[in-house]
Amino acid sequence: MYDGAVQDLIDELGRLPGIGPKSAQRIAFHILEAESEDMLRLSDAIRTVKEKVKLCELCFNVSEQERCAICRDDKRDTSLLCVVEESQDVMAIERTRAYRGRYHVLGGSINPIAGIGPEQLHVRELLTRLQDDVIHEVILATDPNLEGEATATYLGRMLGATGIRVTRLASGLPVGGDLEYADEVTLGRAFEGRRLLNG
């Protein structure tokens, strides 16, 4: 539709997640009209990420060095290991400031329909870490959905034999939410996991 370079840019932008044809066009024209300096910085940021960022050799979190900042931090409690699906989950947990252990990023969840089994995830490396390091507790923090639950169940069974304490994040009502709008599975879980207040 447009002259070569503009249409090329619209096409490339339209392939990004959550960007439809109209957004792609709006962003492309923003790029056209914005300061060259700013837009070349965006172009370079994409290139730099592809060239410099890799996965931490230990936990598979994103990192610019062989080991990520968390694995390099010797103030972290190395006896706690939190297993998550993605690097984004690491950041979400870090934001809570409630956890001071290390992480292991699986790189996804078990999903037989998509052909993803334990072999496609960093499960083997998790077992190696558990053999090599002194770890007292593995916290399974996969997503609270079908695939995440299946992954947690699989890992829970597999780690049962190791004698290591294996826990799963609590399911229940989200804080700030409204009981009447909670779905029945969440509400059911909240009942199952109810805590004694006057104990």
Place this chain on the structure above:
Amino acid sequence: MYDGAVQDLIDELGRLPGIGPKSAQRIAFHILEAESEDMLRLSDAIRTVKEKVKLCELCFNVSEQERCAICRDDKRDTSLLCVVEESQDVMAIERTRAYRGRYHVLGGSINPIAGIGPEQLHVRELLTRLQDDVIHEVILATDPNLEGEATATYLGRMLGATGIRVTRLASGLPVGGDLEYADEVTLGRAFEGRRLLNG
């Protein structure tokens, strides 16, 4: 939050229009995980657009050459000139296939609050074109909003003295729309502009 390069990318993406912090993070991780080749193509597309695309010297539409494809096309009716705000408007009108004349892109609309007057738009160049070329009709196709109407009114008055036929795109009910949901201004315009069917 993230290691240098990833956070840089999230920051740069978050400055694009319509991309909030969550989208920026999602897109950044998509870029991290996607094929390097595809993402370097995106990086290059941004760079190429900034380096190669400029504005047509005649009509100010985006173009990779001194003159845009429409101004170079000698099959276009050079006696018709359609004045629009942005290059995107050119493409929208081209998609209708209803117009075979040329364009003049103002580069915005008159907006005193934002400090944009006729001097900030390509109005002077429009007058030069009307003096240089034989133009029989100027179609004012600025947006049907406050700024676009003000711009059309301003241009209409200014061109009144030239003797050239000046028209404005019709306002009325959008085709495929629902009369009962039309806003009152649009419905009022549709009444004002009603056409005789058995004429």
